Amino acid sequence: MFFRFSSALVLVVLVSLAGTALEKRNLELKRIVSRQQYRLEILLERHGANRVLAQQLGAPSRLIDELDAEPATAEKPATLQKADRPAAKKRAAGRAR
Amino acid sequence: MPKPPSSGGPTPSNFFQRDRLVAALMLIVFLSLAGRLIQLDITSGDDFERLATRQRIVREVVPARPGDIVDRQGRVFATSVCVRSVYVVPRQIRDGWQLASQLAQALGLDADRIFETIASHPGRHFLWIKRRITDDEAERVRALKLSADICGFRDEFRRRYPQGALAAQVIGLRDIDGRGQGGIEQSFDEMLRGRDGSRELLQDARRRVIEVRDDTEAPPRHGKTIVLTLDAVIQVYAERALDGVVARWKPQSACAIVLDPKSGDILALASRPTFDPNHAESARAESWKNRPIADMYEPGSTFKPFVVAWGMASGCIHPDEVFDCENGEYLMGRRLLHDHHRYGRLSVADILIKSSNIGMAKIGQRMGNGRLYQAALAFGFGGPTGVELPGELPGRVRPLKQWTTYSTGSVPMGQEIAATPLQIIAAYGALANGGTLMTPRLVVREASESGSIGATIVSPVVDSRIADWVRKNALAAVVTRGTGKKAAISGYEIFGKTGTAQKLDPQTGQYSRNLHVSSFVCGGPVDHPRVLVMISVDEPSVSLNGEHFGGSVAAPAAGELLRRALVRLKVPADESLLRSALLPDDFTEEFLE
Numbered sequence: 001m002f003f004r005f006s007s008a009l010v011l012v013v014l015v016s017l018a019g020t021a022l023e024k025r026n027l028e029l030k031r032i033v034s035r036q037q038y039r040l041e042i043l044l045e046r047h048g049a050n051r052v053l054a055q056q057l058g059a060p061s062r063l064i065d066e067l068d069a070e071p072a073t074a075e076k077p078a079t080l081q082k083a084d085r086p087a088a089k090k091r092a093a094g095r096a097r
Numbered sequence: 098m099p100k101p102p103s104s105g106g107p108t109p110s111n112f113f114q115r116d117r118l119v120a121a122l123m124l125i126v127f128l129s130l131a132g133r134l135i136q137l138d139i140t141s142g143d144d145f146e147r148l149a150t151r152q153r154i155v156r157e158v159v160p161a162r163p164g165d166i167v168d169r170q171g172r173v174f175a176t177s178v179c180v181r182s183v184y185v186v187p188r189q190i191r192d193g194w195q196l197a198s199q200l201a202q203a204l205g206l207d208a209d210r211i212f213e214t215i216a217s218h219p220g221r222h223f224l225w226i227k228r229r230i231t232d233d234e235a236e237r238v239r240a241l242k243l244s245a246d247i248c249g250f251r252d253e254f255r256r257r258y259p260q261g262a263l264a265a266q267v268i269g270l271r272d273i274d275g276r277g278q279g280g281i282e283q284s285f286d287e288m289l290r291g292r293d294g295s296r297e298l299l300q301d302a303r304r305r306v307i308e309v310r311d312d313t314e315a316p317p318r319h320g321k322t323i324v325l326t327l328d329a330v331i332q333v334y335a336e337r338a339l340d341g342v343v344a345r346w347k348p349q350s351a352c353a354i355v356l357d358p359k360s361g362d363i364l365a366l367a368s369r370p371t372f373d374p375n376h377a378e379s380a381r382a383e384s385w386k387n388r389p390i391a392d393m394y395e396p397g398s399t400f401k402p403f404v405v406a407w408g409m410a411s412g413c414i415h416p417d418e419v420f421d422c423e424n425g426e427y428l429m430g431r432r433l434l435h436d437h438h439r440y441g442r443l444s445v446a447d448i449l450i451k452s453s454n455i456g457m458a459k460i461g462q463r464m465g466n467g468r469l470y471q472a473a474l475a476f477g478f479g480g481p482t483g484v485e486l487p488g489e490l491p492g493r494v495r496p497l498k499q500w501t502t503y504s505t506g507s508v509p510m511g512q513e514i515a516a517t518p519l520q521i522i523a524a525y526g527a528l529a530n531g532g533t534l535m536t537p538r539l540v541v542r543e544a545s546e547s548g549s550i551g552a553t554i555v556s557p558v559v560d561s562r563i564a565d566w567v568r569k570n571a572l573a574a575v576v577t578r579g580t581g582k583k584a585a586i587s588g589y590e591i592f593g594k595t596g597t598a599q600k601l602d603p604q605t606g607q608y609s610r611n612l613h614v615s616s617f618v619c620g621g622p623v624d625h626p627r628v629l630v631m632i633s634v635d636e637p638s639v640s641l642n643g644e645h646f647g648g649s650v651a652a653p654a655a656g657e658l659l660r661r662a663l664v665r666l667k668v669p670a671d672e673s674l675l676r677s678a679l680l681p682d683d684f685t686e687e688f689l690e
Binding site for chain 2: 061
């Protein structure tokens with residue numbers, strides 16, 4: 001009789017202990033998830049701020065002069081120098097002879 | 098014999114009586130309490146339940162992140178960053194002055210003003226102190242370690258414009274409450290704003306959050322990203338072109354438009370004066386105006402090609418015809434018309450090339466008011482273009498019954514009707530697009546979806562052969578030997594048309610000799626136009642440079658802007674034109690020996 005009673009008591013205690021442990025673990029996981037969500041929000045905020053900064057630094061209005069300095073196919077080249085002209089080359093060759 | 102003294106203890110009957118009395122009292126108390134409980138439960142149960150729930154559970158708004166606005170290459174024109182705003186709960190504040198002085202020190206505000214604000218709203222549960230504070234200010238407020246009952250932060254989104262003043266009037270801005278004001282921010286406010294969400298938080302007695310309840314969470318619907326047809330690089334070119342025009346001609350205002358005639362995509366849309374939406378508080382009132390859609394004036398000579406095209410389409414004039422331009426003076430009814438130069442007989446093409454008013458008046462006489470009216474409507478004048486911007490003016494084409502014989506001479510030279518710069522360039526789009534008018538559009542699509550937001554309306558106006566003839570035979574020659582020579586660029590054969598419209602003098606009500614709107618529309622390459630450019634300058638200062646004609650004021654800047662746009666879009670240059678550009682100015686046959 002005593003054995004049965006104590007067994008039942010131990011079983012109840014064990015079940016309640018297991019329940020408590022599960023509840024604790026559940027809360028712990030919830031805290032971890034909350035913390036990760038908070039970190040994610042912080043990182044998204046930083047990403048947003050950095051994106052704004054990157055766009056400001058890379059704005060065409062800042063970089064346009066460098067872009068224009070690159071050679072473009074349709075740019076009008078500088079006028080030929082006198083020495084490069086065909087007639088001038090011919091005369092120079094004649095003088096050399 | 099005396100009675101024996103009683104023992105003094107309770108008799109059994111007394112004991113039972115007291116016992117019953119106590120029991121009865123206890124029963125009464127129990128019944129009273131039970132009755133009260135039942136009464137509270139029935140009469141005020143719901144109220145107490147609500148009170149308890151309110152103390153334990155709070156519903157927090159999760160703000161939706163407004164969508165971005167980007168150009169066709171993904172460069173960000175407008176985005177949002179999360180910032181803190183400080184509030185107080187005046188109802189809970191005991192020492193208002195101390196709190197005010199602490200917050201004033203942390204936020205750089207006036208302590209007296211904060212105290213006055215708090216004191217004037219003693220019963221309120223919520224009062225903003227400062228919105229959209231910096232991270233440093235937030236840190237200083239946190240360091241004060243104020244009770245959560247009296248002071249706290251709320252997250253809000255602050256709109257940022259990384260490109261600064263670029264296309265400011267097109268983008269618009271969002272006010273402190275997140276409502277779109279002007280431009281795309283206003284047109285697509287609902288789509289950009291999204292919808293706030295909410296979640297329930299479980300609090301302990303000290304109002305510390307112990308759990309975020311997942312089952313009651315309504316996630317926010319963030320705003321959608323809007324992709325514009327603008328190209329930020331071409332936009333910079335347009336803005337710089339306008340800066341150059343403004344610096345030289347000191348006008349009241351100016352605007353520039355770059356358009357892809359095939360698709361109707363607006364590649365750049367710029368106005369002067371302008372403002373930086375990041376510092377909108379310092380913007381001048383006139384800088385808010387989006388001039389390409391909100392400035393309305395008589396188009397002047399830029400209207401002439403549409404009359405010629407419609408005249409040819411209706412069979413009233415023939416391309417080979419020659420008109421007598423009366424050596425610069427022509428009496429039309431009781432009205433004496435003048436040309437800037439004395440022209441004799443001019444072909445239809447030359448009338449456009451020389452921009453002869455008398456030649457156009459004679460074409461107008463041939464067509465009659467009815468066909469002139471049809472021409473204006475067919476090319477989209479008199480109604481808004483339908484571009485996705487708020488505040489677009491429809492222009493003005495008076496009802497035909499109000500037209501007089503005076504109109505027959507005025508309308509062909511671009512008077513008596515009013516148009517916005519966007520209407521004018523959209524109409525030129527028809528001439529550059531085989532006679533088909535396209536709705537100019539500014540928004541490509543949502544970033545998350547394919548397809549177009551705005552419907553592009555395509556209207557055939559004139560036959561493609563007529564449009565090509567006007568473009569290749571008349572408008573191209575305007576740039577090579579006509580009024581638009583200053584727009585010529587190396588490597589590309591382009592077409593264009595100058596416009597110099599007189600403005601009405603507000604004092605006399607007559608056309609002014611000093612107030613003009615000078616404009617130039619051009620496009621290229623002539624054979625297969627890829628880009629159209631228009632620059633319009635309102636009231637250029639004649640006294641500075643002695644000129645006011647569109648060919649001098651707007652054409653050089655428009656030509657240069659067109660060249661830059663063509664290079665940017667990698668439109669191949671004509672090799673033969675480039676070779677001729679390589680030759681020196683003093684080139685003679687001697688060089689070919």
